[in-house]
Amino acid sequence: MSDPRHSVLLNTGSRMPLLGLGTGQLRGLENLMPAVDAALAAGYHQFDTAAVYRNEVELGQALRELLPKHGLERADIFITSKLAPRDQGPMAPAACQRSLDQLGLEYIDLFLVHEPGTEGLRVEDPQNSVNRAQSWTALEEFLSRGKFRAIGVSNYIVRHLEELFASCKVPPAVLQVEFHPRLAQTELRALCAQRSVCFEAYSPLGTGALLSDPVVLEVAKGCGRTAAQVLLRWAVQQGIPVIPKSSNPSRVRENAQLFDFELSQEDMDRLTGLDCGQRFDPEDPSLVA
Template sequence: MENVTLNTGNQMPLVGFGTFRIQGYEVIYQCLDAALQHGYRSFDTATVYNNEADMGRALKVLLPKHGLTRQDIFITSKLAPKDHGQDAEAAGLRSLAALDCDYLDLYLIHWPGKQGWKREDLRNRESRRQSWESLEKLKQAGSFRAIGVSNYTVDHLKELLAGCQVHPAVLQVEYHPLLVQLDLLHFCQEAGIHLQAYSSLGVGTLVQRDEIKRVAERCRRTPAQVLLRWAVQQGIGVIPKSTSPAHIAENFQLSDFALSAPDVEELSKLHSDTHYCWDPTTVA
């Protein structure tokens, strides 16, 4: 699977393994073992997933098993919304310690608002600014090789770019055929920010749609593979997650086929502004 070059100059795999709602050491171990076996080299977690420590512990065992070192993989984690603002630096260092790493390849602000504050609370802007300054400091210290954001809108990005010292390398957002955020994608492309999608399968609902099944039948692939390829083919990163070894393998097998231009267009026309996860558009 190909890599994308971030604005830091570092390489990031286009296809990573997501770990949202995967908890417990044994489950984490089995999932990461299967992912490494089938070629994944990028792993995404977050403080709010409550699995950083188990992930770090498992990788210590699994990397030697698969003949790999820390330098062979790309690890992403994220700042919890409760830690926005003055607590961001300490929170970032806690993630680093939990994952038992000398550095993280990427660290993101998970959400543009602070937990416990109303979305329209204007203090969110100052909180974001303080959080970003902390991330910049940790990047300068070598704790993070790249920093970025998640669930930011174009307005949030404009605000960040107007005052930051380090430009965000990645924006991670919900992105799939029912939520085609072209304005956001084009803004990121022009600003040199890599867009990475989560919930590419619409939390499992999109694989059941007849329109997607028809494209999958034409390609002789699964609906999940078609949805992931739809993003990757547009230069959008993906981080599918599963606890099934078969699905983990299947989700990575995207590089030996391509969707036709009509297929990409057909899928994109399904856009209905549907969020299956969080909608950040009303966060001040």
């Protein structure tokens, strides 16, 4: 599917590319087609969507139209989608099938529970935990049927992960959470390493806020790279997959230029030193029961 040097081995035995295109807020073919086209041309092999992004249909169409142009087949790419918070619990099986149908796929490479909470429930409601367990059972069923090749979770904290480990038949292959130099997620990463769960980063640029950070800019100037490239390289150099999102084809291409340079240990340490626990995602998963 992709160069093994540019991918990580999941606990399923399959490989996931280190670089993917995030498609949150990319709606409509007029926005998706140029971004996906640029991504495929630049060597991206992972595309990340979700039911809540409301673009599964368009992403599926874009990939069907563009893969032949770039000499690629379905097996050459890795597609991730996610269960919407509104579909947690009893509605999960129908929602899993809906994502397959919307994307127009026989299988999805990775399917995640998007949030630990359920839309419409208060964060402290214990039903959130019950619904998570039901959702996971649905994902395990689709995995057993070959409809999902790997399953995982997003926005879980240590407590949610440990609850899942205690009850699941199949452990998660991936945890996808916000991660960047200001939010190093040390405890979560340690648990993932201990349990052979791939730790994946969304918002690796801090929703753009880190692109003007003085330390990031100094490191970028020192190695002749852009701030975005430095931030993404900081993650992938630690073996952490990243899914930056952009609708701008030139930025999509720029973000792909990660594998022809390395950051020095000094620069890695300077970036790691920015950790202050700052979240840019307004939802705080630690509040969810």
